[in-house]
Amino acid sequence: MRKSFILSILLAFAFISANAGGYQVRLQSNRSTGMGLTGTALNMGSASLFYNPGALAMLKTKTDFSLGVSGIMSKISFEKFASDYTAETDNKTSTPFYVYGAGKIGEKWSVGLGVYTPYGSSTTWDNNWAGKFLIQNIALQAIFFQPTIAYQITDNIGIGAGFVYATGKVDLQKGLNYGPDATAALSGSASAMGFNAGVFVAVERLTFGLSYRSKIMMDVESGDATFTVPASVGTTIPANNTFSASLPLPANFDFGMTIAASDKLLLAFEFNYVMWGTYESLEFKFDQQGDLLNSINPRQYKDVLIPRVGLEYQLNQTITLRAGGYYDQSPTTDIYFTPETVTLDNLAFTLGATINAGKRLSIDLSYLQISGQKANKSYVPDNFGGTYKAAAFIPGFGLNYRF
Amino acid sequence: MKYRIFFFAVLLAGLWACQPEINEFEPSKGTADFTTYVAAGNSLTAGFADGALYRSGQENGYANLLAKQLESVGRKGEFKIPYINSEDGVGTAGTMLVTKRVMGFSTDCLGNTSLAPVFANPSASQQDLAVLIGTPVSAEGPFNNLGVPGAKIGHLLAPGYGSLNPFYGRFASAPGNAIINEVAALNPSFFTLWIGNNDVLGYATSGGVGDVITPVFGNPGFGFAASLEAILATFEATATAGAIANIPDVTSVPFFTTVPYNPIVLQDQSLVDQLNAGYAQYNGAMQQFGLPYRISFALGANPMVIVDASIPVPPGYEMLKIRQITADELVLLTIPQDSIKCAYWGSQKPIPDQYILTSSEIAKIKAATDAYNYTILNAAKNHNLALVDVNRVMKQIAETGLIVDGVPFTNVFVRGNGFSTDGIHLTPQGNALVANLFIDAINATYNATIPKVNVSEYNGVLLP
Incomplete structure (x- = not known):
């Protein structure tokens, strides 16, 4: 009986869907991950300061600490148009993490601090692959620090807001058409500020959440650019240069609700509206030989709406099981799709579990599997295109401690 | 038991997820036969x-x-x-055998060194090259x-x-x-x-x-x-x-489009005057023959003077079969650049016909x-x-x-x-x-x- 129930959950959610493409990473709580990355209408203790700071007002214990990590193991395959040429990435495992702490101050107020990694990507193609003049490898990483305050207006309504300090770095390398080993390697860092805010409402068996995360523009100034080119062009292309570039971390507008279908079963539904439209182009400006080296590279991302579904089933006092899924549309267009950020329409399903180890400590496990839909994409400015397919599997582990 | 099924589901899913194979391309010979x-x-x-x-x-x-x-x-x-x-290979340049050309540095008559095609082996002997091309x-x-x-x-x-x-x-x-x-x-x-x-x-x-x-x-x-x-x-x-x-x-093709028609850059008015004075007689003669050709120089970039055997000058004036090149005419890559820079080719001396494609x-x-x-x-x-x-x-x-x-x-x-x-x-x-x-x-x-x-x-x- 129980087996067939779990299987039916798997089947039901394997093909429902929704997520955040581009270089957004929503793996900021293993409980959320298990439930199809829903979370806006979940009261998740300290982890809510990311998903919905309004829910932080509803802390069930005086203090709550969460930490966790996920391992993104991804692979992208590529087949060039009109060719039998194939390539695949050798991506390093990336490990987004989170650490949250929150506590009540008096009856109505809660405060918290979170450190988490909501944006990042790592793509490593072979240095000699067919798209080497577009990208050889790239790694983006952003760490957010977010002090947060929340206020419980009534027993049913909480509001909250957080200040975000974001720091990030980017490393990328691409081939240059100056012989077999010519490359440009760029490395830079940036920091910027933003905020998030949310409202959380609990009415009997229902909860609602509304949350907004501001756009953050990461401006890299004086990044290091290293050009490996033949000596004879060293005067026109200096080996060591500095560059500036801006990468937007888009705003998110999230709406979610949950229904407690029974004492044991919680259903969650959510929409994330990710304002990728802000990512129109990636511009590089160089301090030396800018006329020759500066480039404006169109990206033309579009906003996406991601529907998500999740459920949570309390098996017994010790174990809670979760499942979920989502369908995440790629924010890219068909003609400005570069292999630096291979973001495809994703169908994902998730599983999760929490094991209570005593009253105060629980262990969260999650598993997210993304199968990118096969897509024919080109980057027209470089006349490079093919069929891309991506897959990722992402196990996660977390701890929650509260008292 | 109940955990085991969870475990296997995860494992299977993971194995499937990490193999995003693409094999869209199907080679086909169509209606042709490519055997040989x-x-x-x-x-x-x-x-x-x-x-x-x-x-x-x-x-x-x-x-x-x-x-x-x-x-x-x-x-x-x-x-x-x-x-x-x-x-290094073998090619011909006039009656000589040469190696291939690679990009290297060459110094011109003014002592300026620049990146230019140079022979991969300038000292390769004619005999060795002849063997290379002649060995059956x-x-x-x-x-x-x-x-x-x-x-x-x-x-x-x-x-x-x-x-x-x-x-x-x-x-x-x-x-x-x-x-x-x-x-x-x-x-x-x-x-x-x-x-x-x-x-x-x-x-x-x-x-x-x-x-x-x-x-x-x-x-x-x-x-x-x-x-x-x-x-x-x-x-x-x-x-x-x-x-x-x-x-x-x-x-x-770059062989015909690389050298500009107007590489004679004059920065000195006295030089301009000198050249114009030198061609005054030519211009007078052309006027007299009722031909439209005139040669004049000014500060800045000037079109080269070239030989054009098709100019219908009266017999006895063959040396006046010269004119300034027009923008739509082509200069061959083989033109000796040093002759332009240092031997007054294109200004005082007309460029020989073999380096020019006229209209x-x-x-x-x-x-x-x-x-x-x-x-x-x-x-x-x-x-x-x-x-x-x-x-x-x-x-x-x-x-x-x-x-x-x-x-x-x-x-x-x-x-x-x-x-x-x-x-x-x-x-x-x-x-x-x-x-x-x-x-x-x-x-x-x-x-x-x-x-x-x-x-x-x-x-x-x-x-x-």
């Missing part, structure tokens, strides 16, 4: 580049790249090429690549051509053979032909003085059209499919190129051959540029990526581009799906 491929043509087909025939140039020639791609649609056996056993390799044949540097269309049909052209002589299966006679031994099922470039280039690269343009009409071995029919007939004895490429216009010479070349291309187009239609419109693509490269796999092609000398250091022949990237043009045309004509070449896998002009 033979390529005929001139230096472009031979893999000649950088002013010489050399080993890696031959390997990267479009015909060899195409032969590799044809393997997945049924081509069998080795695609035999009469390799020159040297990476016929015993290794029959060869699938019958491209012969220098060959015109009629030469493919000319018995004993090997005794005139050592690039053919070295691999001719019999001394009296014509190139086209080599075909029979191979029984090709498929062929490519790219011929006719030299029929105008011989004239064009000599500034319109050293050669004649092959006429369209005339018997096989003489006229372009009849020669083409004879060549195609030979291939069609066994081949059921083929591709024929047309001839790029000279104005697309009327360009018109003749264009008319011939158009006529050849029209003949080729009709032949492709009549013989059901794939037509490779190289001319259209070269024009596009020259006018707007063309980017493939992130490699930008222009007709800029050296940095345009497609043309090698001789300004006429192709780089490996240029050959990859041309191989893809062949593939596109063959696929379209024979409903085939031959996989295309990755242009980014190959090099442009290498720099030191």
Whole structure:
């Protein structure tokens, strides 16, 4: 009986869907991950300061600490148009993490601090692959620090807001058409500020959440650019240069609700509206030989709406099981799709579990599997295109401690 | 129990997730039979580049790249090429044998050192080079690549051509053979032909003085059209499919478009006055003859003074058959730059005719190129051959540029990526581009799906 129930959950959610493409990473709580990355209408203790700071007002214990990590193991395959040429990435495992702490101050107020990694990507193609003049490898990483305050207006309504300090770095390398080993390697860092805010409402068996995360523009100034080119062009292309570039971390507008279908079963539904439209182009400006080296590279991302579904089933006092899924549309267009950020329409399903180890400590496990839909994409400015397919599997582990 | 199923579900899902295989491409020969491929043509087909025939140039020639791609649609056996056993290679410059040219540093008459094509081995002896080009390799044949540097269309049909052209002589299966006679031994099922470039280039690269343009009409071995029919007939004895490429216009090619018409830069008014005074008599004479030509200089960039034998001056005034070049006329890459910089070529001394294509010479070349291309187009239609419109693509490269796999092609000398250091022949990237043009045309004509070449896998002009 129980087996067939779990299987039916798997089947039901394997093909429902929704997520955040581009270089957004929503793996900021293993409980959320298990439930199809829903979370806006979940009261998740300290982890809510990311998903919905309004829910932080509803802390069930005086203090709550969460930490966790996920391992993104991804692979992208590529087949060039009109060719039998194939390539695949050798991506390093990336490990987004989170650490949250929150506590009540008096009856109505809660405060918290979170450190988490909501944006990042790592793509490593072979240095000699067919798209080497577009990208050889790239790694983006952003760490957010977010002090947060929340206020419980009534027993049913909480509001909250957080200040975000974001720091990030980017490393990328691409081939240059100056012989077999010519490359440009760029490395830079940036920091910027933003905020998030949310409202959380609990009415009997229902909860609602509304949350907004501001756009953050990461401006890299004086990044290091290293050009490996033949000596004879060293005067026109200096080996060591500095560059500036801006990468937007888009705003998110999230709406979610949950229904407690029974004492044991919680259903969650959510929409994330990710304002990728802000990512129109990636511009590089160089301090030396800018006329020759500066480039404006169109990206033309579009906003996406991601529907998500999740459920949570309390098996017994010790174990809670979760499942979920989502369908995440790629924010890219068909003609400005570069292999630096291979973001495809994703169908994902998730599983999760929490094991209570005593009253105060629980262990969260999650598993997210993304199968990118096969897509024919080109980057027209470089006349490079093919069929891309991506897959990722992402196990996660977390701890929650509260008292 | 209940955890185990969870565990297995995760494991299975993970294994499935990490294998995002794509296998969309299905090679197909369509209605063609690619079992045995033979390529005929001139230096472009031979893999000649950088002013010489050399080993890696031959390997990267479009015909060899195409032969590799044809393997997945049924081509069998080795695609035999009469390799020159040297990476420096051998080419001709006037009556001298030379190695290929690579980018290096050369110092001009003013003492300025700049990046320019230089011989890979300037001290290579004539004797060694003669051995390189003269050593017969016929015993290794029959060869699938019958491209012969220098060959015109009629030469493919000319018995004993090997005794005139050592690039053919070295691999001719019999001394009296014509190139086209080599075909029979191979029984090709498929062929490519790219011929006719030299029929105008011989004239064009000599500034319109050293050669004649092959006429369209005339018997096989003489006229372009009849020669083409004879060549195609030979291939069609066994081949059921083929591709024929047309001839790029000279104005697309860096050899003709790199040196500006107005490199005489004057910054000194006294020099300007001096030159104008020097040509006052010429201008007076032209006025007297009722001819429109005038020579004048001003501060800044000035058009060069050139020899133009077609100027109708009265007898006895032949030395006045000079004028200033116009913006639409072409200066050949071979013009000695030092003579312009230090020996007053183009200002006090007229540029010899052999370095210039005048408007009327360009018109003749264009008319011939158009006529050849029209003949080729009709032949492709009549013989059901794939037509490779190289001319259209070269024009596009020259006018707007063309980017493939992130490699930008222009007709800029050296940095345009497609043309090698001789300004006429192709780089490996240029050959990859041309191989893809062949593939596109063959696929379209024979409903085939031959996989295309990755242009980014190959090099442009290498720099030191």
